[in-house]
Amino acid sequence: xxxxxxxxxxxxxxxxxxxxxxxxxxxxxxxxxxxxxxxxxxxxxxxxxxxxxxxxxxxxxxxxxxxxxxxxxxxxxxxxxxxxxxxxxxxxxxxxxxxxxxxxxxxxxxxxxxxxxxxxxxxxxxxxxxxxxxxxxxxxxxxxxxxxxxxxxxxxxxxxxxxxxxxxxxxxxxxxxxxxxxxxxxxxxxxxxxxxxxxxxxxxxxxxxxxxxxxxxxxxxxxxxxxxxxxxxxxxxxxxxxxxxxxxxxxxxxxxxxx
Amino acid sequence: xxxxxxxxxxxxxxxxxxxxxxxxxxxxxxxxxxxxxxxxxxxxxxxxxxxxxxxxxxxxxxxxxxxxxxxxxxxxxxxxxxxxxxxxxxxxxxxxxxxxxxxxxxxxxxxxxxxxxxxxxxxxxxxxxxxxxxxxxxxxxxxxxxxxxxxxxxxxxxxxxxxxxxxxxxxxxxxxxxxxxxxxxxxxxxxxxxxxxxxxxxxxxxxxxxxxxxxxxxxxxxxxxxxxxxxxxxxxxxxxxxxxxxxxxxxxxxxxxxx
Numbered sequence: 001x002x003x004x005x006x007x008x009x010x011x012x013x014x015x016x017x018x019x020x021x022x023x024x025x026x027x028x029x030x031x032x033x034x035x036x037x038x039x040x041x042x043x044x045x046x047x048x049x050x051x052x053x054x055x056x057x058x059x060x061x062x063x064x065x066x067x068x069x070x071x072x073x074x075x076x077x078x079x080x081x082x083x084x085x086x087x088x089x090x091x092x093x094x095x096x097x098x099x100x101x102x103x104x105x106x107x108x109x110x111x112x113x114x115x116x117x118x119x120x121x122x123x124x125x126x127x128x129x130x131x132x133x134x135x136x137x138x139x140x141x142x143x144x145x146x147x148x149x150x151x152x153x154x155x156x157x158x159x160x161x162x163x164x165x166x167x168x169x170x171x172x173x174x175x176x177x178x179x180x181x182x183x184x185x186x187x188x189x190x191x192x193x194x195x196x197x198x199x200x201x202x203x204x205x206x207x208x209x210x211x212x213x214x215x216x217x218x219x220x221x222x223x224x225x226x227x228x229x230x231x232x233x234x235x236x237x238x239x240x241x242x243x244x245x246x247x248x249x250x251x252x253x254x255x256x257x258x259x
Numbered sequence: 260x261x262x263x264x265x266x267x268x269x270x271x272x273x274x275x276x277x278x279x280x281x282x283x284x285x286x287x288x289x290x291x292x293x294x295x296x297x298x299x300x301x302x303x304x305x306x307x308x309x310x311x312x313x314x315x316x317x318x319x320x321x322x323x324x325x326x327x328x329x330x331x332x333x334x335x336x337x338x339x340x341x342x343x344x345x346x347x348x349x350x351x352x353x354x355x356x357x358x359x360x361x362x363x364x365x366x367x368x369x370x371x372x373x374x375x376x377x378x379x380x381x382x383x384x385x386x387x388x389x390x391x392x393x394x395x396x397x398x399x400x401x402x403x404x405x406x407x408x409x410x411x412x413x414x415x416x417x418x419x420x421x422x423x424x425x426x427x428x429x430x431x432x433x434x435x436x437x438x439x440x441x442x443x444x445x446x447x448x449x450x451x452x453x454x455x456x457x458x459x460x461x462x463x464x465x466x467x468x469x470x471x472x473x474x475x476x477x478x479x480x481x482x483x484x485x486x487x488x489x490x491x492x493x494x495x496x497x498x499x500x501x502x503x504x505x506x507x508x509x510x511x512x513x514x515x516x517x518x
Contacts, residue, residue, distance in 0.1 A: 181483035184446035184456070191443065199442075201460075201486050210486035224440035227460050227469035230489060 007083070009090065012057065013251035017064045018092040020083050021055045030057070031249060032177050032212065035202060035231075036130050037061030038248045038255040039175035039216045044069050046125030049167060051107045051160060052076070056084035056100070058128055063096040065251045069126075071100045074107060074119065108159045119167050126173040127164040131156060133179050157182060158189045165193035165219060172219045177202075180210035187225070190215070196223030200255050201230040214255055231255065266342070268349065271316065272510035276323045277351040279342050280314045289316070290508060291436050291471065294461060294490075295389050296320030297507045297514040298434035298475045303328055305384030308426060310366045310419060311335070315343035315359070317387055322355040324510045328385075330359045333366060333378065367418045378426050385432040386423040390415060392438050416441060417448045424452035424478060431478045436461075439469035446484070449474070455482030459514050460489040473514055490514065 008023045012034065036058045040048065045068035050059035053073035063071050075081050081104045088097045105117035107129075115121070157178070164174055174194045178186060180201060190197060194217035201210035210230065233245045247253035267282045271293065295317045299307065304327035309318035312332035322330050334340050340363045347356045364376035366388075374380070416437070423433055433453045437445060439460060449456060453476035460469035469489065492504045506512035 180486040183458075183486060184450065184484055187443035188447055188450070191447070197443070201489075203488060207488055209488070213486065225443055227439040227442060227472065229462060229466055229468070230460075 007086075009092075011092075012061060013064050015092075016251065017060050017096055018087065018090050019055055019057050019060060020087045020090065022079070022083065031233075032130050033057035034061055034249045034251070035212065035214055035255060036128055036175060036177040037065060038251070038253070039177075039200075039214050040066055040069070040126060040128065040173065041254060041256075041258045042066055043258075044126060044173070046070070047072065047123065048126040048128065049074055049119075049124040049164075051127060051129040051164060052131055053084060053102075054080050054130075056087050056102070058130055059084075059100060060087065060093065060096060061251060062128070063099050069099060072124070073100065073102045074105050075102070076104065076106045078104060107163050108156075109163075110159075114163065114166070119163065121166050122169050124167050124172060125169055126175075127168050128175045129160055129164060130177050131160050133182070157185045161186070161189035161193065168219045170220055173216065174219065175214060175216040177212055177214045180213050183213050183215070186213070186215050190217055194219055194221070196221035197225045198228055198256055199226070200228045203230045203232050205234050206232050206236055216256060228256065266345075268351075270351075271320060272323050274351075275510065276319050276355055277346065277349050278314055278316050278319060279346045279349065281338070281342065290492075291389050292316035293320055293508045293510070294471065294473055294514060295387055295434060295436040296324060297510070297512070298436075298459075298473050299325055299328070299385060299387065299432065300513060300515075300517045301325055302517075303385060303432070305329070306331065306382065307385040307387065308333055308378075308383040308423075310386060310388040310423060311390055312343060312361075313339050313389075315346055315361070317389055318359060319346065319352065319355060320510060321387070322358050328358060331383070332359065332361045333364050334361070335363065335365045337363060366422050367415075368422075369418075373422065373425070378422065380425050381428050383426050383431060384428055385434075386427050387434045388419055388423060389436050390419050392441070416444045420445070420448035420452065427478045429479055432475065433478065434473060434475040436471055436473045439472050442472050442474070445472070445474050449476055453478055453480070455480035456484045457487055457515055458485070459487045462489045462491050464493050465491050465495055475515060487515065 007020050009018050009020050040062050042065050044066045047070045049072045051074050053059050053075045056073045059071040059073045073084050084102045088100050103118045109117050197217040200214045202212035203210050232242050266279050268277050268279050299321050301324050303325045306329045308331045310333050312318050312334045315332045318330040318332045332343050343361045347359050362377045368376050456476040459473045461471035462469050491501050
């Protein structure tokens with residue numbers, strides 16, 4: 001098998017950007033990254049950090065949706081950083097490439113180690129994250145890269161959200177997508193850091209429990225939590241996405257009222 | 260004005276029980292109490308405490324829905340305790356009266372004071388609560404009884420849920436209705452006490468944020484949080500309740516899948 005066959009190039013946002021990803025291992029990006037990016041208002045202007053960016057799907061989607069945004073992808077894995085760099089270099093992404101850069105760093109680094117890794121305090125106007133989300137109780141994947149992206153150890157959300165708060169400017173935006181069961185841990189980790197949280201539950205179908213939550217908040221804000229209507233990915237029957245899910249996934253509509 | 264005119268007698272569950280309430284002051288019971296009662300499975304058998312029961316609406320609704328339940332209404336206000344006693348004595352409630360008793364006690368009492376007040380540890384198979392829910396930031400009501408029922412001081416949810424955990428048996432059920440904005444505080448207070456939480460958001464209409472959440476959990480359970488589909492009280496247009504809301508409010512359908 002040749003080197004070239006180990007990757008795929010996938011179109012997102014109806015072809016408005018493309019992503020190079022490992023074809024057969026690692027955490028392949030898709031729906032979650034698009035939903036997360038849709039939490040950033042299309043009018044957002046400033047510097048955004050995508051923590052644990054993987055191949056860069058969410059960060060590139062924000063760049064595609066928000067023409068006034070500058071994106072820093074932050075990823076620990078050298079292989080995924082390489083994917084991100086190759087994605088940015090694709091001719092299909094030429095219109096976004098100038099607004100995206102990549103930093104190889106561990107999101108869980110703290111204090112001086114974090115600053116030394118390139119993540120300065122009070123620098124980003126928005127921080128987004130799609131943290132590794134399989135708990136230790138789940139059966140680990142036999143594939144080591146995938147395990148790295150999926151195994152969530154105790155305290156991971158706390159560590160990641162602590163970093164997000166540290167590197168965010170006053171009043172910066174914050175958004176996370178995670179499994180719905182993590183909602184309590186997310187709200188606990190946001191407490192005292194990010195306020196005025198808005199929760200958007202993501203349900204596969206109208207009568208099924210939520211599989212994901214997107215939580216958006218603002219650093220230092222004192223407003224009250226809001227539990228928004230859910231996003232239904234599919235109708236009660238059938239395999240197609242709902243109109244709203246389709247629009248959100250394709251970058252045509254935001255996940256919250258401000259678009 | 261005669262003494263009799265200061266109260267109303269209202270029918271609930273399509274007339275299956277009645278409630279005597281102050282006509283012109285206090286926190287008048289209704290929707291919230293019916294939604295809370297609907298979190299208890301109709302098959303529930305055992306002793307249930309309704310903490311901060313007011314006139315007893317939620318507790319009587321559980322008694323009406325769950326023929327194998329025994330109910331203890333726990334209320335601090337002497338006037339509301341008197342209402343509850345008069346409600347139980349109504350001829351319309353004769354079929355429930357033998358399964359309901361009333362205790363005048365402060366839910367926030369701790370340790371020996373709580374036991375002395377009649378709230379023993381490890382005694383109840385289910386605990387429900389509809390705590391006073393207006394935060395100090397809200398304008399207080401000029402009416403003192405209403406203020407007592409609505410003003411939530413910092414730490415109230417923590418104190419109430421601590422009491423619930425103390426008086427609940429191992430694996431006992433727990434359910435709370437509260438303003439949606441309190442979701443984070445509820446989950447934090449449940450942490451380490453009640454697990455396997457199920458959240459049911461209550462929305463006025465499909466495109467509006469949730470106004471209430473009902474959270475149900477189990478003492479000592481280790482299962483994961485589940486974010487259930489929302490209950491819509493009304494459709495996009497019109498003043499009538501949705502079919503589901505009507506059935507839930509009238510005791511014909513539970514708020515969770517187990518009925």
